[in-house]
Every structure is written in structure tokens, then in C-alpha cells.
Amino acid sequence: MSEHTSLLSGEKKDDDNGSLRRRSFGSFSRFGPDVETSGVKPSGDSISNIPLVLEDWHRRSMSAQADEAGKTLSPHHKKGQSTGQLGLTQRNRARSFVQNIDGTMVSMTPVEMGRHELYEEVPFLAMSGLQRKEHSLSVAFSSYAAQLDTLETDEYMAATTGKHLNPEEKERRLSQMSLLLLDELEVDAITVTTPLIFAVLIASMLMFNMGYNISVMNAPEPFVFPGHSTSAWSMAVAAFCVGGPLGAVLAGQLADQRGRRGALMITTWLFILGGLVQALAPSLNIVIVGRAIIGVASGASTVLVPIYLGELAPPNLRGVLGTMTQFALVIGILVADLVGFVLANPTGWRYMFFLTSAMAFFQLLLTPFLLESPRWLLGRNANSNKARFIIKKLRGFRYDEEVETEVEHYLGASKSQSCNDSNDNSGGSSAKNPMLEMFQDKKVRLLVISTLVLQVANQFSGINAVFYYSGLFFDGVIENPLVGTTLMGAINVLATYVALLLMDKCGRRTLIMWSSAGMFVSCIVIVVSLNGYFSDMVALGAVASYVCFFEIGLGPIPWLIVAEMFEGKYVTAAMSISCQLNWACNFFVGLFFPYINKSLGAYSFGPFAIVLLLTFMFAWIYLPETQGTTPAELQAEMVKKNAGRSYHNMDIEGM
DSSP, X not given: OOHHHHHHTTEEEOTTTOOEEEOOTTTOBTTBSOTTTOOBOOOTGGGTTOOTTHHHHHHSXXXXXXXXXXXXXXXXXXXXXXXXXXXXXXOOOOOEEEEOTTSOEEEEOHHHHHHHHHHHHSOSOOOTTTHHHHHHHHHHHHHHHHHHHHHHHHHHHHHHHSOOOOHHHHHHHHHHHHHHHHHHHGGGGGOOOHHHHHHHHHHHHHHHHHHHHHHTTTTTTTTSSTTOOHHHHHHHHHHHHHHHHHHHHHHHHHHHHHHHHHHHHHHHHHHHHHHHHHHTOSSHHHHHHHHHHHHHHHHHHHHHHHHHHHHHSOGGGHHHHHHXXXXXXXXXXXXXXXXHHHHOSTTTHHHHHHHHHXXXXXXXXXXXXXXXXXXXXXXXXXXXXXXXXXXXXXHTOOSHHHHHXXXXXXXXXXXXXXXXXXXXXXXSOEEOOHHHHHHHOHHHHHHHHHHHHHHHHHHHTOHHHHHHHHHHHHBTTBSOHHXXXXXXXXXXXXXXXXXXXXXXXXXXXXXXHHHHHHHHHHHHHHHHHHTTSSOHHHHHHHHHHHHHHIIIIITTHHHHHHHHHSXXXXXXXXXXXXXXXXHHHHHHHHHHHHHHHHHHGGGTTHHHHHHHHHHHHHHHHTOOOOOSOSHHHHHHHHHHHTXXXXXXXXXXXXX
């Protein structure tokens, strides 16, 4: 191997025995002995020419990547490939050193640095649609670290040989190191352990039960205590939304006091209790009580499930797990419709309600496999051995060093996503009110207002009027209303998948505008059809398109926008107020739609059309597009955040 090759790969021959060894901070830095004052500092200019082909490169097969990498090597580089010079197989875990602005030093490999960055920037929430942000962060850090690696290699070459890397060598190393680090960072997205699978299964069952109870009141309405009044049945449906906000509030308190696992078990028992109360109810009033209990459990689930899975999963898996729980919810809605074909009769409706308890009881049998959140345990005691044991099981680690590094990721991310300020002017420790802080910050205020407007639009668009009262709506439109209800449930599942694909390609503001516009047109077609200008089948198709357009925008985006656009320290507060407002609007829709339908008849979707038109106008004029989620934007933020740091021995090749 030539000297030029060894320098480029960061290796140097030992004078005594000719063996290869990596320059390290502890022995001899690539900057020589004066490492305390030397180092690579990030700058805007230094990363302005990151290869735009990185993402396309990453989508190729590994064999194609290796072949392409081999083509870029000069002949003497190819000779050294067998001994590991290329870096695609070399794993020496050489550590890099970061010198902070206060002079402290941190030792981590580039992969560990990248994971730490992901932990800090991705909120502890399992949210459908977060995949885009997760991948963009990985791409951004890979390019950022690769540029630092290339800059340091160039300085090392100049210091030892008097020659800088030529542009071709810089581009080659930059591309190879970016690809290598990106592959390492995204390993978490395909690594799933058995304890994590059980956690996802149990949490998904909670969301399935919630979805089931959203639609379970549709089919059996004519058979549950026949002769009930419209107001009594409306209250039975809306009681679900009365319990929802209460459950959301109690869930946060229980999760902090009893732990995430304890709160999930309490929620499971509430589903069991509520299902039994409904199934054994001697009157509709008792059904209302059971429905409210299930509402409490459902409201708690909407808070606990995203938090619990977000705190168990690595950052690159949180979006995927959020998508799985979203599918569990919509599949639960569909199953309730399908069960109605068998059990929606004078003797079977009680069994429909009992299925809620049966599913929750099965979930209870799996709770011995349910692990506590390591983040919660570390928040109570940073030295918790139990937290370390759980992390080792969740990640499949073999060594204590790996566990301790993961603990540091958790602790660092928890600190960065907290509103507690220990360096205030009074010199004491104070906990700021994140909601008040958000409204005081002009840059954040519009995001808060946008979030609240979208939560109102999410419910006042009328989507739950379809799921709560589709039997009432389809009565007279098709021969068997349950067929229409089931069709809407199936379309809802398919539309959720389509939405997942679109969220990776389209801006959030764009999706909101398409969603509200499509739903508005669908409402107009529904009203016109019900007035006899079009056939009933056109009305059915319009309802189907209405559901589809909801799922690609107004369904997921109001929640996703919180996780993507707010700083980590504001996410919890913004999600809390969003949840409360959403449940409140949900209650009004569930309670008053039967009266709206009775009063307006064929024009019952008119008020929803007005809300959708106003939503479109708001999105067009005021709603900001999601910022800071492209690799270039995220990389610019990294440069700004790390401007006061110096990097030593930034060695991606020897990770």
C-alpha cells in the first residue's frame, strides 16, 4: 500500500513493524500533538457542495453500491481493497472527539454522534409520517460528518505530505463516507427485537379497540333498546367523546406517576370494565355510562401509545411504529362494521359490545411481556439498573459500553426536549410554562394557531359524523346501510396506505389544501345527489372520495405537524392542547349531527362544506409549509448549532 493510500484512509505504518494502525486522539492526532487548539470546525461554506445524488445512491442495492464505489478507486486503491482500505467492511470503531465551546471533550464514534443527533431532534412520539423527517436527519448528518471527515483528511494530507486532496479525491471520499455512515445510521430502521415486537403488539391492540368502539354503535342502533329517542342515542354516541378528554388528561398524570407500563395496564382494565358495562346494561342509560368509560380508555390510549412506543423505539423506527398503530385504528373501525353483519340483531348486539372486553382481556394476558419505558426510569433515576437492563433487551446489545452510550442518548435527548431552565436570571431552577412560552414566541405563535385551527377542521369537517352515524346517513341511499358503512371502512384502510405514500413526497401544506378542497367538492356532490340531481350511487361515491381526501390530509397532518414543526421541548404541550381540542370538537359532532341531519335533511353536509372552504382559505393564506425537514435545511441547522465545536479524528472509515 502506498503512503498516499494510507494517508487517505487515515492509516499510517508503524515504523517498528510496518503494521497498520489508526491515528487516535490518545496517541497521535492527524493534527499532530497540538490537538487542544486544532480541529475541524463546521461552516456554511464547507458543506455547501454536498452531493445531491446521495439519496439516489442510497436507494441502490448494496452490490451496486460496492461496484460503483470500486469504479471510483484508482488502481493503487483497488490493490488495497483486500486489506480493508475501502472502508465498507472495516470496523475498528475508532473514536472521534468533540471539543465543546466550554473546553469539555466528548468521545463518540461518528455513528454514535449521528444517533445522538437523531435522539435530540426526533420527538419521543411514535407518529405516522415521521419517516420523512427521520430519513432526512440521517442524510443530513451523514453528509455533515462526511464533510468533516474529508476536511480533516485534507488537512492531514497537507500537514504530512504538503499536498491537498484534489477535487476528485474529495468528491470520492465524501460520497463513500456519506453512504457508509447513512447505512450505519439506518440499521435501526430494520432491526427489531422480540421485546419491541410485543410492545408494539400490545399498544396496537389498544388502538384497535379504540377504532372498534368508534364504529361499533353504527350497526346495532335499531336493536339496542328499541324505541329510544334521538337525543338518548346521540348521548350514547357522544359519551365516548365525553370520556376522551378526561382520559387524555388522566393518562398524562398516570404515566408520570405510575410509569408508562402501569398507565397502559390501567387503560386496559378500563376497556374491560366499559365493555362489560355495555354488554350487561339493563337500560340505555347504563350503556351511556359504559360508553363514557370506554371513552376514557380511548382518550388515554391516544396519549399513552405514541409516547410509550416513542420512548421504547430508536428514532428511525418511530414513524414506522406510528404508522402501524394508525393502521390498527382504522382496521378496528372496519372490523366493527364487519362484525355488524353477524351480531347486529336483537340477540347479538350485546356480544358486539362484549368483544371490547374480550380483546382487552387477551391484551392483559400479554402484559407480562410489556416492558417499562427506559426514558421514564432514567428520568426518575439516571443510574437505574432496570433501565439499562431494558435497553439491553430492547436493542439486543451485548456489551455494557453500548448500553451506556444509549443511556447518554436518552438523557441528552430528554434534556434538550425539556422546557426546564436551570440557568435563568435568578440563578435557581425554574420550570417554564411551555404553552405560555409558545404564544410569547412570535415564530412559534403561528404554528400554535395553525395547529389549533387544523384540529378544529379535523373534526368539524364531519368525518366522525360518517363513522358514528353512517347507518343513519345511508338509510334510503342503499338497500342495506351496513354495506355502505363497511365500504367506507374498507376505503378508509386503503386511503391510509395511500396517505403514507403521499406524505413521503408532498408538503404538508399542499396535502392540507388538496384534502380540504377534495372534501369540499365531495360535500357539494353529496348534497346535490341527495337532492335528486344525481343518482344515489353518485352520493355513495362522493362519500367514498370524502373519506379518501380526509385520510391524505386533514386526518394525519394536524397531528404530524406538531411532531415535525415544533421544537422538541414544545411537542408535549402542543400535543396535549391539540388532543383536548380535538376531543371537544369530536363531542359536538357526535352529539349534534343527528339534529343537523333531522333539520337540514339533504343539506346536512352543508355546514361541513363551509368549514372545509374556510380551512382551504386558511391553509392557502396563513399555513406555513413544513420547514426544516429537507436534508439541506437540517444540515444548515446542524452547522449553526455546532459552530462553537471543534472535531478531532473524525474518522467514519474506522467506526
